[in-house]
Structure formats: structure tokens, C-alpha cells
Amino acid sequence: MSDSSSITINGNKFSFDSGETLLDVAVRNHIDIPTLCHLKGATPTGACRVCVVEVEGAKSLVESCATPASNDMIIQTESPKVIASRKMTLQLLLSSGNHNCAIRGSDSGDWTDFQIRVQQEDGSTDLCPAWGDCRLQDLAYRYQVSGDHYPGDEDLSPMERVNPFIIRDFSRCILCGKCVAACNEIQVNEAIDFGYRGASTKIITAGDRPLKDSDCVFCGECIQVCPVAALVEKDARYDARPWDLKKVKTTCTYCGVGCQILLHVKDNRVIKVTGVEDAEPNFGSLCVKGRFGFHFIHSPERLTSPLIKENGEFREASWEEAIGLVAEKLTHIRDSSGPDSIGVLTSARISNEENYIAQKFTRAVLKTNNIDHCARL
Amino acid sequence: MAGLAAAFGSGAMTNTIGDIAEADVFLATGTNTTENHPVLSSFVKRAVKFNNAKLIVVDPRRIKLTEHAEMFLRPNLGTDVAWINSLMHVIIKEDLYDKKFVDTRTNGFEELKKIVEKFTPDFVESITGILSEDIIAAAKMYAGAEKGCILYCMGITQHTTGTDNVKSLANLAMLCGNLGIRGGGVNPLRGQNNVQGACDMSGLPNVFTGYQPVTNKDFLKKHEEKWGVTGMSDQPGLTVTAMVPKAHDGEIKAIYIIGENPLVSDPDLNHAEECLSRLDLLVVQDIFLTETAKMADVVFPSVCFAEKDGTFSNTERRVQRIRKAVEPPGEAKDDWWITCEIAKRMGYDMTYENAEEIFKEISELTPSYGGINYPRIEHEGIHWPCPDENHPGTPILHIGQFPIGKGNFHAIDYIPPAEKTDDEYPLYLTTGRVIYHYHTGTMTRKTAGLNERSPESFVEISSDDAAAYNLEDGTIVNIASRRGRIKARVAVSEKAVNGTVFIPFHFAEAAANKLTNAALDPVSSIPEYKVCAVKVES
Numbered sequence A: 001m002s003d004s005s006s007i008t009i010n011g012n013k014f015s016f017d018s019g020e021t022l023l024d025v026a027v028r029n030h031i032d033i034p035t036l037c038h039l040k041g042a043t044p045t046g047a048c049r050v051c052v053v054e055v056e057g058a059k060s061l062v063e064s065c066a067t068p069a070s071n072d073m074i075i076q077t078e079s080p081k082v083i084a085s086r087k088m089t090l091q092l093l094l095s096s097g098n099h100n101c102a103i104r105g106s107d108s109g110d111w112t113d114f115q116i117r118v119q120q121e122d123g124s125t126d127l128c129p130a131w132g133d134c135r136l137q138d139l140a141y142r143y144q145v146s147g148d149h150y151p152g153d154e155d156l157s158p159m160e161r162v163n164p165f166i167i168r169d170f171s172r173c174i175l176c177g178k179c180v181a182a183c184n185e186i187q188v189n190e191a192i193d194f195g196y197r198g199a200s201t202k203i204i205t206a207g208d209r210p211l212k213d214s215d216c217v218f219c220g221e222c223i224q225v226c227p228v229a230a231l232v233e234k235d236a237r238y239d240a241r242p243w244d245l246k247k248v249k250t251t252c253t254y255c256g257v258g259c260q261i262l263l264h265v266k267d268n269r270v271i272k273v274t275g276v277e278d279a280e281p282n283f284g285s286l287c288v289k290g291r292f293g294f295h296f297i298h299s300p301e302r303l304t305s306p307l308i309k310e311n312g313e314f315r316e317a318s319w320e321e322a323i324g325l326v327a328e329k330l331t332h333i334r335d336s337s338g339p340d341s342i343g344v345l346t347s348a349r350i351s352n353e354e355n356y357i358a359q360k361f362t363r364a365v366l367k368t369n370n371i372d373h374c375a376r377l
Numbered sequence B: 001m002a003g004l005a006a007a008f009g010s011g012a013m014t015n016t017i018g019d020i021a022e023a024d025v026f027l028a029t030g031t032n033t034t035e036n037h038p039v040l041s042s043f044v045k046r047a048v049k050f051n052n053a054k055l056i057v058v059d060p061r062r063i064k065l066t067e068h069a070e071m072f073l074r075p076n077l078g079t080d081v082a083w084i085n086s087l088m089h090v091i092i093k094e095d096l097y098d099k100k101f102v103d104t105r106t107n108g109f110e111e112l113k114k115i116v117e118k119f120t121p122d123f124v125e126s127i128t129g130i131l132s133e134d135i136i137a138a139a140k141m142y143a144g145a146e147k148g149c150i151l152y153c154m155g156i157t158q159h160t161t162g163t164d165n166v167k168s169l170a171n172l173a174m175l176c177g178n179l180g181i182r183g184g185g186v187n188p189l190r191g192q193n194n195v196q197g198a199c200d201m202s203g204l205p206n207v208f209t210g211y212q213p214v215t216n217k218d219f220l221k222k223h224e225e226k227w228g229v230t231g232m233s234d235q236p237g238l239t240v241t242a243m244v245p246k247a248h249d250g251e252i253k254a255i256y257i258i259g260e261n262p263l264v265s266d267p268d269l270n271h272a273e274e275c276l277s278r279l280d281l282l283v284v285q286d287i288f289l290t291e292t293a294k295m296a297d298v299v300f301p302s303v304c305f306a307e308k309d310g311t312f313s314n315t316e317r318r319v320q321r322i323r324k325a326v327e328p329p330g331e332a333k334d335d336w337w338i339t340c341e342i343a344k345r346m347g348y349d350m351t352y353e354n355a356e357e358i359f360k361e362i363s364e365l366t367p368s369y370g371g372i373n374y375p376r377i378e379h380e381g382i383h384w385p386c387p388d389e390n391h392p393g394t395p396i397l398h399i400g401q402f403p404i405g406k407g408n409f410h411a412i413d414y415i416p417p418a419e420k421t422d423d424e425y426p427l428y429l430t431t432g433r434v435i436y437h438y439h440t441g442t443m444t445r446k447t448a449g450l451n452e453r454s455p456e457s458f459v460e461i462s463s464d465d466a467a468a469y470n471l472e473d474g475t476i477v478n479i480a481s482r483r484g485r486i487k488a489r490v491a492v493s494e495k496a497v498n499g500t501v502f503i504p505f506h507f508a509e510a511a512a513n514k515l516t517n518a519a520l521d522p523v524s525s526i527p528e529y530k531v532c533a534v535k536v537e538s
């Protein structure tokens, strides 16, 4: 690689491809620059200014997520100037909303009043629902700042709870715009955008209507990208603290896209689903069924015991009895009426292994090829 | 399936989901992608919005995808062969086809050329209702693409002419040389998560895994040896659409159903119910007591996807892991365990430690899965064919050549749909899905939020038709066909075209398939769900 395409970050030289931003080069080389509004695959907005870095010779700090790398740039990612700027940015963000986690800070004495007000607005006695899973909180710890340096914002839009899936909590929105980018540039559902101006700026649907009356299709991409607790799954709000959860990577059970998903499990129950961000085919995206359609797993209507019908009524039976009965009848029918008097219907919803076993059983044990599945249907 | 296999030698999606991003023209037909394959639709929408790709939607309904389309063509139901032939007519006449591809990689061009001769845009306008200038413009747009991607789904296959429709799309793609290239291809979108896998794993009456014909002596012998049995059948078995009616006349005496609910999904439902009730033995294995399970003599409780290990193969032939996350309820068991236990009690030992052990046996018997194993797909799945452990998998099929050597053009004539409207049944009915539900609804209808968004069945109708038949938006009406009747709520919608109504098929209590037509495609045995004649009365 030629010297004509390299930059220096924190004293080390790195090559870059044309079109790469400073952040891209840093990420590729495992240099950690914090971000809040940056969304992979979307146009950079430069909205949060947390990712600023110092470029030698430049008058002011630049946003690394929006600045293309150019030859011979010399960059500092954690200089005193950078750190001071990030601290101020974070403090402003923290004081502008209901960020009632431990980072709020208790030195100024308003913490208790603030907690009580937020908990009332929130209808919960818990700390912020994103506590433990919040980029803002992480950064506040990293840069040792709290939110009580600036006067708080009392005039916040009320929470939207009127749809079945998503709680929109404007009191915690930091206006980073990631949800807007996710909706417009990743999913292209074009349901939300920035609305109003200045201090009244808010993320809105067309006509500022509730999501349920908008173009929103509840894919939940916006929840997944939101760095704070402004967008949260309704069902899992206050229930999904990361330290209580086991995450299991698997494949969505609905359509043929086969999105990779993470099941978040607490006490042997799936309580939320997110998309796997670093893998094909979906790179984190899901649809409403994959993200929210998991309640059937723990439905009280699930079958829990073999059933045998007697005189038109089902009764519970042991595996031993039910399997014995079926094996005996199948053997009898196969031997008296011939193998081709039995048919097996397998399914596009069970696994490859299970389909394989079903056809092996049909061909090797029943000795017929009468096997099909309903996919042609 | 059958259509693509005849043309190319393989029935699967030719390209990948990721590839879609690279197409410069899309032809999407019979696929309501934003509702049925939402995440895949985003790839299309992004390509249109950010890469200047052009989208042509051909669909009887004004589906959401049309909002992103450069052209929207609205054919009469069941006239797909006609408009596809007409596109080819224009492309050949204007000399826009890929001569090199046609010469070197295909058979049967002359016959194709002859048959499409009569499908002039004017003639086809009279069949399909698509304006002749739109046909010409769409033909030029698709032929002008460097990378043209065809996407289709059940709107193309669920017709008595479904196989013909698919072959026609294959013709079109070959004519323009859009195979074996990134961003191109003919891409059937699988509706259910493991349709591809169920076919690959030979949940089919005529083949072993990986599409090895049961009639082939060598394959039969290979399986008998591996499984340690003799006397397996070398005759293709019955398809589901043949099996169910044979239950009626007593030729089929027992049916073992694993994870399916044909009593909502079957065409001509009233008849299917009657057939199943005549069986000596009906065994159903499922996670819920479905409409079908209720009729069973014995019901086995099985585990759902979150409670088991295994693999699914998605619509782009990618074999991906599923992993156990929670314990199953009560005594529910893995489907494979249940089947193996029955086998053992019938005197044949089928014992496996776990799903991975079964997968190893699959790889040994299935050349296209030969190089796939669990460790390799731990992070990301692999596209079959993947013949050995050093093979990276095959994202794009048919590069350089087809598995059958040259691709086959099929000269196909237009056959009108099996059922016609008349004075008594003046409207066409077509069926499909909505975004909030899946298949027969047994899973999605257990999530309150999905029900809140989409609580019940509806009949989507144009405002003109609603006025003509005196139907008021939001009222409950009767919909009747020559086979049955159901009730549903009227939804007057811009999506509907005059003369055709739409009903989703998720709702057992208003099962659209009580109305649909069991007339079958002669090759694929897919019933004609997409066209039947109905009347709607308040």
C-alpha cells in the first residue's frame, strides 16, 4: 500500500480506502471512538458530536463519523480537548431528559425530587428501563459526568403507550436521529422523521399521530438502534435488565428470509427478541412477526401431554401408551393393507433434521414414498 | 419448484438476499414482499431509493411495494403467461435479447420465438388488461438491465398454470442473460421458514434428500445400505393433494401429520375435512391442538423452534442453526425423538444422541449438504450446494453452466384460469397474507399485539365494486363460492382492483380455503388458491 493513502491515529499510521470516514478507519483498527448517532449503513448526520476527534491543523474538532479520511491527516481520539468536548456534550444530553439512572448524580440535592417526578411520570418505582443497557449511561461512566450541571428540561412531550409493541418515551429522547435513519434508510418504511424546530424538536410521524395510525409497520428497527430508553419494547419494559438475561442466537421461525435473531431469556421464558447485527442475511433487521410474535412459545394453549381419543373425547396418556398404540396400528395397517395405504405429511416449519427423520421413517419403516409437506400449498 | 428445475436443473432461488442490493432492475410479480418477506423487501426498497435501481411490480393488487415502483402493471387474475410472453415478444422483436447467452447456454430458442410471436402487446392487452405501451416499456426496462432480478412468490405458483408461469419467468431471465450473475436471477421467495429445507430433506414423494430420485436404483441402494433395510419402494408416492382425496375412497387408511394444519391450509376445505374423518388412523404431532389435531385419534405434543437444536434452510439455500433457548412445556418432545420412538416400537432401531448426529447422517447421504457441519455454520449459514468441507458454499447458482448443461426454454401457450366468473358468482377471489400473521395463524394469533393490529378476517374490495353490490365498509358480509361460504368484514381499499376481492387465509373461523378451488396444476400439484369465482352479499 502506498503512503498516499494513510492517516495517523494516536501516533500510529493506518491505510484507508477512498470513501472511508475517520470512524471507519478507527473501527477497522479496533480504536474505540464513542458514538451515539452513528448508524452503520446510513448517511452520517453528525447530530450528537460525541465522536469528535482532533485533527492537526484544523480549527475545531471534527465529527469522525462524518469526516472522510484524507491523506496524511493526523488525528487524536482522546486528547484533553476531545475529552472536554465529549464531557460537555454528555452533560447537556443528560440534563435534558428523564435520565434517572445512577449517573444522574446526587451531589446537588435535587436527585430525590427528580427521581420522584420521573417515577411518577413513568408509572414505575424502578430506575430508567434502559439502565444497564444504555449507550449514554455507558459514556457517562466512561467520561465521569453527571446530568446536574445544567438546568433540567421540564417541558417534555408525554409518553406514547397506545400501540401494542413500542413505548415512545420522549422524555428520554436525545434526538440522535438513529431511529429516523433506521426507519428511512435501513427498513425504508418512511414512518418517522424530525418534526418541529428548536427546543420543540421531536421525532414524529406524519401529522404527529401515534405510531399505530401512521405508516409504521412495527418492525422495531428503531427500538433496536435507539441508544437510550426513548424507544423500548412494551412487553419487556422494566423486565429486561441485561444481567438477568441469557441471549441465545437462533433463526426466526416465520418466513423464508431466515433472519438471525437473539432470544432474550429470563426464568426460562423468552421476554424479547432482537436481530443479530453482524450476520447475514438480515444484519439486525427484523419484521413485526420475528420481533414481537414470540408469545406463542409460552402460550397456555401449548400441548403438554400425548392425547388419545376415546369415544370422541381426548384423554391424556403416557408417551409409552400413545407411542405403543400408534406403532401397533401403523404396523397393522401396513401389513394388512400394504405400505401405500399410509401417508405422512411433514412440515416446512420443523427442522431439517426432523424432516430427514420423517422421510427416513416413511421410506425405511413404512416402506412407502407417500410423504409430502404442505409447502406446495 | 418443478418449473425452475425443468428450466435450469435446480428449483431453488438462484441468487442471494444480499445480492439483491446489486440489481439495477427488479421485476417483482405475485409477491407481496413488504408484508410476506418484510426484511427482504427492505433490500429492494434500499436499492431503489439509494442505488437508482428500477422496480417493476406486476400484481393484481395495488400492494405497498407499488409505492416504490417505477412501473406498476395490473394484470387480470391468472393471465401471467400472456404478459410474460408478450414481454419476450417485444424483447425478441426489438432485438434486445442476450444473443450470446441464448446461443451458448440454452436450448429451445426457436420454439420459444415461435410461440411468443402471437403475443403482441395489443393482443395481450385484451387478455390481461395491461396497456400495450406499458408492456413495451416494461420489456425495454427489464431487457435494458445489466443485472435484472426477478422475484416471485405464491401469486405466481398458486394457479393451475403455476408451473407454466414459473417456466415463463425462467424463459424471460434466460432470454436476457440474467443468470449466473450477481444481482440477477430468478428468485422464488419461500413463504415458510423451512420450505426449502423440507424439500431438500425430501419431504417429497419422488426424491431422497438433495433431490435424488427414488426411481434411481443406485440412490435406492445407497439408502437401503446406509439405513440397513431392504424392500424400499422405487415408485414415487402420493402428493398431499392426492393423498387427502384418497383418504376419502379408503385407499389411504392412515395419515401421520407432523407440524401441519391442512384443515386451514387445504384447498376446498369442506372436502378435506370429510376425507380425513374417514381414516382408520389419524396421528397429529404439533405444538397446539390445531383444527387438524382436533380430528386426530392420537396427538403428540412437540417442541417449538425455541426449544430445540437443529437447522433451517432459508429461501436463499442458506443452512442456518436453530438453538435451544428454553425448556419445553410439560412433556413435549422433539419431533425427531417422537418419530424415532415410533420406529423403534415398529421394530426398527432409530437412535440418535442429538440433532447434530442426525445432521451428520444427512451430510453423508446428501451431496449438496456434504460439506456442511455444525461448527462451520456456527456464526453464519452456508449456501448449498456445498459438496465438501473445503467448499465455501454456492451463493449464486448457474455461473458458467447449468447443472443440466444447457438451460431449457419452454414454449408455453396461455391457458385461461380454471374457474370463470358468471352471473351468479361475478367476482374473482384471490387469497394471501397480511404482515401481522403467518400461514394458518396458529402461532401469530397467540400474540395479543398482532391480534390487536389484525384481529379478524376481511374481504378487501374496490369502492366501485362495493357500491355496485351495495356493501358498506366495516360491515359483516357473506362470501360464497361454488364450494362453500364464509363471513368476513368488508374493507373497501385502494389496493383492490374492480372485479377482484382479496381475503387473507390466516383465520380458521373464516377460512378463505372453504371457497377456493382444488383444481391442481398438473405438474406441481399446487392448487389454484389465487383464482376462484365468488359472490359477496350483505
Ligand code: SF4
Residues within 6 Å of the ligand: A179, A182, A183, A187, A189, A190, A191, A192, A211, A215, A216, A217, A218, A219, A220, A221, A222, A223
Ligand atoms: S417500528 Fe419500524 S416502521 Fe415503525 S417507526 Fe420504527 S423503524 Fe419505522
Ligand code: SF4
Residues within 6 Å of the ligand: A172, A173, A174, A175, A176, A177, A178, A179, A180, A203, A222, A225, A226, A227, A228, A230, A231
Ligand atoms: S428515539 Fe432514540 S433513536 Fe430516536 S432520536 Fe430519540 S434517542 Fe435517538
Ligand code: SF4
Residues within 6 Å of the ligand: A252, A253, A254, A255, A256, A257, A258, A259, A282, A285, A286, A287, A288, A289, A290, A291, B037, B038, B039, B040
Ligand atoms: S423477522 Fe420477519 S422477515 Fe425475518 S425471517 Fe422472521 S418473519 Fe421473515
Ligand code: FES
Residues within 6 Å of the ligand: A034, A035, A036, A037, A038, A045, A046, A047, A048, A049, A050, A051, A052, A063, A064, A065, A066
Ligand atoms: S456519532 Fe458522530 S456525530 Fe454522533
